[in-house]
Amino acid sequence: MxxxxxxxxxxxxxxxxxxxxxxxxxxxxxxxxxxxxxxxxxxxxxxxxxxxxxxxxxxxxxxxxxLSDAHVHLMGNANGYLDFVAGPTGSLYTNTLAEARRMLHRGFTTVRDMGGDVAPIKTSIDRGDFEGPRIFPSQAMISQTSGHADFAFVYQTPQEFGGGPSRTDEIGFTRVADGVDRVLAAVREQLRKGASQIKLTVGGGAASMYDPLYTLQFTPDEIRAAVAAAADYGTYVATHVYTVDGVRRAIEAGVRSIEHGHLADEATVALIGEKGLWLSMQPFAEADHHYPDPARAAKNTQICAGTEAVYGWARKHGVQVAFGTDLLLEPEAAPRQSVMAARLGDYYSNVEALKMLTSGNAALFEMAGPRNPYASARLGxxxxxxxxxxxxxxxxxxxxxxxxxxxxxxxxxxxxxxxxxxxxx
Known part of the structure; x- marks a missing residue:
């Protein structure tokens, strides 16, 4: 410094x-x-x-x-879909540095990045070369073929059959891995690149093209392998997942942070609390994301419809809840981060919301244990x-x-x- x-x-x-x-x-x-x-x-x-x-x-x-945000995609916030698939690699990083500065000037001093090659950005910010928040990187989102973070075009041959990586795999935004051995390698690759925690996508999502929300992604053995590899480095796995079956599979496999969970039922939310796990939620409203096709727009509507009930059940059962935004692929929407933070007041008292935005999120970040890059002082x-x-x-x-x-x-x-x-x- x-x-x-x-x-x-x-x-x-x-x-x-x-x-x-x-x-x-x-x-x-x-x-x-x-x-x-x-x-x-x-x-x-x-x-x-x-x-x-x-x-x-x-x-x-x-x-x-x-303020803090437990679920950002700095690179995804700063770049649109065409930037990823057709833009120069250098622009992806310069756009990300610019968004990191804007995020800091919105008052977000610490974020947990849940997918993207941001460890080099973190290093530059920590060194004082650029303005931006503290970053807990996950590095690439790890996905199965046809999963939430598979950005390959439909005509491309999967890597398991000799095909090459997608553009987003090439630049470290995603990593497609099928089978226990490749999942282990993918987790270890992200740790080698500086990940504080590991992000796995184990269910369908709105932004992805091939996976309906009901899908279960990664077998229990694959998820357990990721959990074991992360634990060997003293850290944990967080999973993108919305549905009851997906959340329960993740819990049974040893995952410690459920990202989203908007389609869970009360019993499943209560189970998250009973196990002492984290629910990293986002106060989604339909206007937060815009999708060009009816199928993804319909998935977004379904997800948003579950927000209020899940927050209510989480409060009822004393679940540890973190705040995040998960804005992605729409740079013009990035300032909605502040609007979403204030929207927590729709579900919690104002002081409860402020605690979540500060010391509450910090408790989740610190679960990275020896991978916590800021462990020498308290956050939040x-x-x-x-x-x-x-x-x-x-x-x-x-x-x-x-x-x-x-x-x-x-x-x-x-x-x-x-x-x-x-x-x-």
């Missing part, structure tokens, strides 16, 4: 602080940042001169941890020793969660890794 950054000290005075954990905010709080972490949080005034710090007067505004909280990732908001999201859907106007200060990336105080 460099000595200049590590020696920087910033004092935010007189803030109304939501620490990511409590049910209410505390008034008149000073927060001292020393280098990359928070050095002190005090209701007694901290003297700026003795602290040798640059002072920012919050004027009583709302200070909270940076304002506390002594935590990472200095902070938002100062002109408004009170505990009273009105909609303010987080207006980052350009309402986020007057954004700090990530101790560095002020926006200051409009």
């Amino acid at each position: 460099g000595n200049a950054k590590d020696s920087r000290r910033t004092l935010i005075k007189n803030a109304r602080v939501f620490d990511g954990l409590a049910d209410r905010a505390a008034d008149g709080v000073d927060v001292l940042i020393d280098g990359r972490t928070i050095a002190a949080v005090s209701t007694d005034p901290i003297d700026a001169q003795s602290a040798d710090a640059t002072v920012i007067d919050a004027g009583g505004k709302f200070l909270m941890p940076g 909280v304002i506390a002594e020793g935590a990472w200095a990732d902070l938002l100062l908001i002109d408004g009170d999201p505990i009273a009105d969660l909609s303010v987080i859907a207006q980052p350009d106007e309402k986020f007057v200060l954004i700090v990530k890794d101790g560095v002020v990336v926006k200051n409009a105080v």
Whole structure:
């Protein structure tokens, strides 16, 4: 990070602080940042001169941890379908770097990327060369042939029969693998490339062309092989899946994070809670995605129809729920990330939503264990020793969660890794 950054000290005075954990905010709080972490949080005034710090007067505004998103596709957010199949490879990465900066300026300081070759992007951001959020990479989405992440054209011969990889396999956005041996190799390949956790697609999806939602993808033995290979590296498998049968197959195979789950029933949602697993949900509405053909549009409608019930059952049964967006292949829709975060207030109290967006998601990220690239400090909280990732908001999201859907106007200060990336105080 460099000595200049590590020696920087910033004092935010007189803030109304939501620490990511409590049910209410505390008034008149000073927060001292020393280098990359928070050095002190005090209701007694901290003297700026003795602290040798640059002072920012919050004027009583709302200070909270940076937002997080547990299911992004940075490369998928930044590029459309034609960019992937016909565009130059370099543009995929430059577009992704540009979107990473925009995401940070929307207040998202940490994300878990669930499919895409973003480990090199993460390295550049962590080094301080570019602005962007902290990234927990999954690297390529691993799929069976004809599965959710099989982007080969229908006339292409599958690799099992001697065909070549699809364009998205070539660039590390996806990896098609059939059979236990190839699944093992695919998991180990992503770990070699820097994955924090592994993403498997074990059911149908809206964005994919060949798989109705009811399909079961990967055999139990294939999923168990992926789980074992990830566990050998101290981490876990997360699975794209919507349906009852798909979720239950994933649970039985040892998967620890269910991505989506919108078509589950109450008993299956309760089972996720009983097993102590994570449900990484998205508050989908039909307008979040647009599909050019009736079949995929119909799948999207069906998925969105399950959102409210699954959130309700998750609350009823005490399931650990994470927030994500899963916006994909529509760069113009990327700003909906902020709208979707505010939409959590339709299903949870405002303070419950804020906890999920901060310390809650962080607990899921930390499940990567030794693969957690940011384990040397705490994420998602304002506390002594935590990472200095902070938002100062002109408004009170505990009273009105909609303010987080207006980052350009309402986020007057954004700090990530101790560095002020926006200051409009």
